[in-house]
Amino acid sequence: MLINRQAYRTIWVSGSPTAYSNIVNIIDQTKLPHHFETITIDSLEQMIAAIKTMQVRGAPLIGAAAAYGVCLALQRDTSDDYIISVAQLLIHSRPTAVNLRWAVQRMLNKILVLNPLQRLEAAWLEAAIICNEDVQLNQAIGQHGLALIKNVHAQLLSPQSRPINILTHCNAGWLATVDFGTALSPIYAAHDAGVAVHVWVDETRPRNQGASLTAWELAQHGVPHTVISDNAGGHLMQHGQVDMVIVGADRVTSTGDVCNKIGTYLKALAAFDNKVPFYAAVPSPTIDWLMIDGLKEIEIEERSAHEVSHMIGRLSNGEIAEINILPPNNLTVETQVANPAFDVTPARLVTGIITELGVYTPDQLVSIKS
Amino acid sequence: MLINRQAYRTIWVSGSPTAYSNIVNIIDQTKLPHHFETITIDSLEQMIAAIKTMQVRGAPLIGAAAAYGVCLALQRDTSDDYIISVAQLLIHSRPTAVNLRWAVQRMLNKILVLNPLQRLEAAWLEAAIICNEDVQLNQAIGQHGLALIKNVHAQLLSPQSRPINILTHCNAGWLATVDFGTALSPIYAAHDAGVAVHVWVDETRPRNQGASLTAWELAQHGVPHTVISDNAGGHLMQHGQVDMVIVGADRVTSTGDVCNKIGTYLKALAAFDNKVPFYAAVPSPTIDWLMIDGLKEIEIEERSAHEVSHMIGRLSNGEIAEINILPPNNLTVETQVANPAFDVTPARLVTGIITELGVYTPDQLVSIKS
Numbered sequence: 211m212l213i214n215r216q217a218y219r220t221i222w223v224s225g226s227p228t229a230y231s232n233i234v235n236i237i238d239q240t241k242l243p244h245h246f247e248t249i250t251i252d253s254l255e256q257m258i259a260a261i262k263t264m265q266v267r268g269a270p271l272i273g274a275a276a277a278y279g280v281c282l283a284l285q286r287d288t289s290d291d292y293i294i295s296v297a298q299l300l301i302h303s304r305p306t307a308v309n310l311r312w313a314v315q316r317m318l319n320k321i322l323v324l325n326p327l328q329r330l331e332a333a334w335l336e337a338a339i340i341c342n343e344d345v346q347l348n349q350a351i352g353q354h355g356l357a358l359i360k361n362v363h364a365q366l367l368s369p370q371s372r373p374i375n376i377l378t379h380c381n382a383g384w385l386a387t388v389d390f391g392t393a394l395s396p397i398y399a400a401h402d403a404g405v406a407v408h409v410w411v412d413e414t415r416p417r418n419q420g421a422s423l424t425a426w427e428l429a430q431h432g433v434p435h436t437v438i439s440d441n442a443g444g445h446l447m448q449h450g451q452v453d454m455v456i457v458g459a460d461r462v463t464s465t466g467d468v469c470n471k472i473g474t475y476l477k478a479l480a481a482f483d484n485k486v487p488f489y490a491a492v493p494s495p496t497i498d499w500l501m502i503d504g505l506k507e508i509e510i511e512e513r514s515a516h517e518v519s520h521m522i523g524r525l526s527n528g529e530i531a532e533i534n535i536l537p538p539n540n541l542t543v544e545t546q547v548a549n550p551a552f553d554v555t556p557a558r559l560v561t562g563i564i565t566e567l568g569v570y571t572p573d574q575l576v577s578i579k580s
Numbered sequence: 581m582l583i584n585r586q587a588y589r590t591i592w593v594s595g596s597p598t599a600y601s602n603i604v605n606i607i608d609q610t611k612l613p614h615h616f617e618t619i620t621i622d623s624l625e626q627m628i629a630a631i632k633t634m635q636v637r638g639a640p641l642i643g644a645a646a647a648y649g650v651c652l653a654l655q656r657d658t659s660d661d662y663i664i665s666v667a668q669l670l671i672h673s674r675p676t677a678v679n680l681r682w683a684v685q686r687m688l689n690k691i692l693v694l695n696p697l698q699r700l701e702a703a704w705l706e707a708a709i710i711c712n713e714d715v716q717l718n719q720a721i722g723q724h725g726l727a728l729i730k731n732v733h734a735q736l737l738s739p740q741s742r743p744i745n746i747l748t749h750c751n752a753g754w755l756a757t758v759d760f761g762t763a764l765s766p767i768y769a770a771h772d773a774g775v776a777v778h779v780w781v782d783e784t785r786p787r788n789q790g791a792s793l794t795a796w797e798l799a800q801h802g803v804p805h806t807v808i809s810d811n812a813g814g815h816l817m818q819h820g821q822v823d824m825v826i827v828g829a830d831r832v833t834s835t836g837d838v839c840n841k842i843g844t845y846l847k848a849l850a851a852f853d854n855k856v857p858f859y860a861a862v863p864s865p866t867i868d869w870l871m872i873d874g875l876k877e878i879e880i881e882e883r884s885a886h887e888v889s890h891m892i893g894r895l896s897n898g899e900i901a902e903i904n905i906l907p908p909n910n911l912t913v914e915t916q917v918a919n920p921a922f923d924v925t926p927a928r929l930v931t932g933i934i935t936e937l938g939v940y941t942p943d944q945l946v947s948i949k950s
Contacts, residue, residue, distance in 0.1 A: 430912055431912065442923075472812055545805065550816070
């Protein structure tokens with residue numbers, strides 16, 4: 211996608227033609243949306259630090275970063291013992307990231323069977339394939355979603371006179387992947403295909419991924435968008451100002467329950483109440499075939515109170531600062547904070563799941579497996 | 581209610597026994613929740629400034645402040661001409677505040693019929709009566725709401741082993757009134773009556789009245805409470821962690837549609853979906869007998885983008901600072917902001933309206949009028 215009118219991926223390689231002194235480039239996502247800075251990474255240790263400090267974030271991007279971390283390590287040493295120790299270090303840099311473990315395992319499977327002299331070149335190749343596969347998968351999600359968007363757009367009373375209004379929650383954009391994103395991929399596809407699209411961006415408290423990352427992505431790529439407080443979406447739907455909802459998901463059950471960022475359920479309720487179609491866009495591996503009841507079976511992560519009590523932004527002098535928005539702790543009772551990070555939207559509120567294989571109603575999902 | 585374990589109202593008079601050199605005291609609400617400061621006000625001009633800068637806020641409190649503004653002016657001059665010019669100034673200090681106009685008019689009605697020598701004493705008396713009436717009205721709301729709370733508490737599976745969990749949105753607390761508040765009045769009544777009550781406080785973006793004012797009030801009075809992002813309430817209801825919802829309202833239609841702070845509708849949807857009782861607590865004059873369809877008839881105020889893009893809080897050194905959370909404006913397209921300030925919850929989602937006269941289902945509301 212575009213940054214300053216130039217095409218970027220979130221991670222890319224530069225280096226010598228020998229392929230033995232490559233460096234990896236990433237966007238420092240901790241600085242967004244306030245400053246756009248790229249970082250060059252030329253060692254395993256730097257890549258692990260980038261993953262730990264969330265300079266790279268988003269499951270698919272973390273997987274790609276870990277794959278390149280293996281490559282950078284191999285520039286130093288291609289022995290079995292070293293590779294296995296590297297794999298352990300990488301996997302423990304973000305212990306809950308499933309894609310990270312998967313990508314590292316895939317790299318090991320590819321290179322450990324090779325002669326040590328062949329390993330480095332094979333590693334760079336495999337990491338590039340992992341990245342390209344992510345891009346192709348997201349593009350496929352984009353094309354299936356684009357057909358839906360065109361369909362909804364065609365049904366508007368006056369599709370020529372106004373854009374189609376799509377609401378999204380959190381950030382399931384290209385910054386979380388290698389390129390294109392999941393929920394935002396259909397939106398980019400529509401915009402690039404000349405469909406007039408406008409995005410309502412939920413700010414997505416407590417971490418504000420909407421107001422920071424989604425708004426920044428859309429602003430850079432040139433897609434018209436409007437940030438709203440998380441409270442506003444229901445009101446907009448009541449007044450016909452939302453034509454469809456597309457969100458990402460961290461997990462989808464085999465029955466179509468959607469586990470996504472906290473607050474998604476409230477938007478799904480409002481969409482259902484106002485007959486607005488509600489879609490989740492995910493790679494098919496996000497579907498958990500063993501789960502049938504998301505509300506009962508999915509354990510919701512409780513995250514730090516600090517995310518609710520504090521906010522980061524720019525002071526008027528451009529400096530980045532963190533403020534506390536809660537009462538001080540020396541009052542008669544202390545203000546407590548709860549921070550459930552995800553919620554589950556029951557399948558009965560979900561119009562469809564957009565995957566790289568096509569669009570499925572919750573009932574149809576099982577057909578993917580069979 | 582209590583601040584630092586002492587009983588306060590939001591506005592009070594101190595002065596000499598002659599009643600001719602009184603001063604009015606208020607809490608500077610612009611400093612909350614970070615600093616508790618009171619201000620002494622001894623002139624009309626100071627009171628108008630306090631109203632304009634929102635050092636006093638909340639419809640009932642603004643009315644009381646305006647009444648005392650008339651008294652302070654009369655300490656200078658009790659002539660008809662001056663009083664009428666004072667009334668104009670006060671009414672225009674917050675043009676949309678209905679209570680302000682009502683309170684000033686009531687003061688004029690009381691004093692203009694009197695001999696100028698009697699006016700000052702009568703004015704102080706009438707302003708005190710306006711305050712006391714507000715307190716009594718809110719106490720009555722509290723008692724009717726307390727009966728509801730006791731009823732819901734008694735129906736819990738194990739009422740002895742856990743508190744009743746009440747969710748509220750925005751600030752309809754005592755800081756918005758002279759004392760007790762509206763939505764929080766039943767909660768204070770329950771707490772003071774020994775009912776174990778715990779409050780889920782929606783932070784209430786964009787202006788954060790929940791995280792700042794409601795949390796501060798409850799912390800000062802000693803009521804256990806937990807601040808959550810506005811996104812979290814639906815998830816908590818899905819998991820049985822909310823026993824009832826009580827919110828305030830800016831307007832209620834004769835049919836029971838509730839116009840309140842943006843986001844209220846989303847919580848009402850979640851309450852309905854999870855069979856959690858949903859109440860609005862309001863003084864009966866808040867009911868607009870001429871309106872029958874809140875969604876169609878109530879115009880929703882669109883407020884400044886600055887409220888969404890910026891947040892105020894404490895830096896780690898204790899200083900108050902304002903930060904911008906959105907992308908800078910020099911990207912390919914500019915990030916827009918929408919800020920509808922209120923929404924309408926349809927009566928079909930409302931369990932009841934708590935007033936000073938009793939609790940009514942939406943269908944029963946008209947019986948108040950007849």
